[in-house]
Amino acid sequence: MRPAPLLLWLLLGWTVLGVLASLGWLPLSAWLAAAVVIALFALVDVLRLRRMPSPEMQRDVVPVMPLGPPATVSLRLRGGTRRTQALRLHDLHPGGWVVHGMPRDVRLPPGRDLLLDYSVIPDARGQFVFDGCQVQLRSPWRAWTARRVIGASSTVRVYPNFASLAELAGLSVELASRSVGARLQRRRGEGTEFQELRDYRVGDSLRKIDWKATARSSRLISREYRDERNQQVVLMLDCGRRMLAQDDQLVHFDHVLNASLALASIALRQGDAVGMLACTGQQQRWLPPQQGSLGMDMLLGAGYDLQARPEATDYLAAASALQAHQRRRALVVLITNVRDEDDVELRAAVGMLSKRHLVMLVSLRELALDRAASEPGEELEDSIRSAAAMHYLAERDRVHESLRREGINTLDVSCSELSGALIERYLALKRSSRL
Secondary structure, three states, X not given: OEEOHHHHHHHHHHHHHHHHHHOOOOOHHHHHHHHHHHHHHHXXXXXXXXXXXXXXXXXXXXXXXXXOOOEEEEEEEEOOOOOOEEEEEEEOOOOOOEEEOOOEEEEEXXXXXXXXXXXXXXXXXXXXXXXXXXXXXEOOOOOEEEEEEEOOOEEEEEEOOOHHHHHHHOOOHHHHHHHOOOOOOOOOOOOOEEEEEEEOOOOOOHHHEOHHHHHHHOOOEEEEEEOOOOOEEEEEEEOOHHHHOEEOOXXXXXXXXXXXXXXXXHHHHOOOEEEEEEEEEOEEEEXXXXXXXXXXXXXXXXXXXXXXXXXXXXXXXXXXHHHHHXXXXXXXXXXXXXXXXXXXXXXHHHHHHHOOOEEEEEEXXXXXXXXXXXXXXXXXXXXXXXXXXXXXXXXXXXXXXXXXXXXXXXXXXXXXXXXHHHXXXXXXHHHOOOO
């Protein structure tokens, strides 16, 4: 309960009367009578406010939201009195979110529903709670205000932005791959799994001609092949402190998660199964490879609350865990940020995985370091920073080159290039029948 402006003005007026009474310009009995009237007025009004029923509230909010785009939240209010209620309401949305349309002053008519909409923009992935709706009620005589929390809480999950995945689903594999920046070379029937017979086309290899079918039909018939299906892809995601670097208002791990889901979408449509191992320190989260639309649902559900943590990643522990979980040969896509101090441990982890799996090592570049190396500046401090960045990048390139010499598929890309590079290399490996 709090006094409203009207009650404060009445108390101020009563104080003025007290000053006049002390100067003898007003009888003391008048000042005392005013005190009794104001006290009774305030007491009756506060009792009426305490007995005033709270409005009813129902919240309509989607249980799953994408990170980035705004989402609409709807509130349905119904008054609990026979008179129109003037109130101020504020829905208790998760803190830190960008909100448009709250708080709001409304007049709630008796016996009728009032519908209100406002928008929120989630600022992080994970599970969040709307803790009810806070309303500020006014007493019938406007002497007091009271704050109450009405309605039930609502739990929502914020997933990576799956709107782009829905757009990819409406395109062919080739168009979807090109839309995220993958550069694909056109080819014809170079897969390893027989698909169908078709008429010979100029440029077909003689090895593709089916001579028995040609003899039966009296015209040249070629075999059409497709990429082998039912293969397995495991996304091995680094959730350590290096993924906390930030580019384009998103930390690197969010870029990694978005690109991994884009790759998973293409791989699932190719008939492959996709799994995930998220690793940081000694902790891992494992999702066995899944196929079809269920596979994407499982990936979204298993990865929506993953966050990068300020801990060092144990590559050997992660490799050992993957070896224990994944017995069948798979394409292992390890996404991290390779540094020169990783040389020995990372080489050992990749060597362990390469004994059974085909490993693709993806290393994210930090744009801040690239800018520092390319902009020496005029001040001594800027030149020192630029030289240090150039030395760091040179050592980093040395590690990448040594891994390539050992036959490890290595990508060194920025966050903006990640999705296209992943899909491009995956399709190239698949079409080369190396998996």
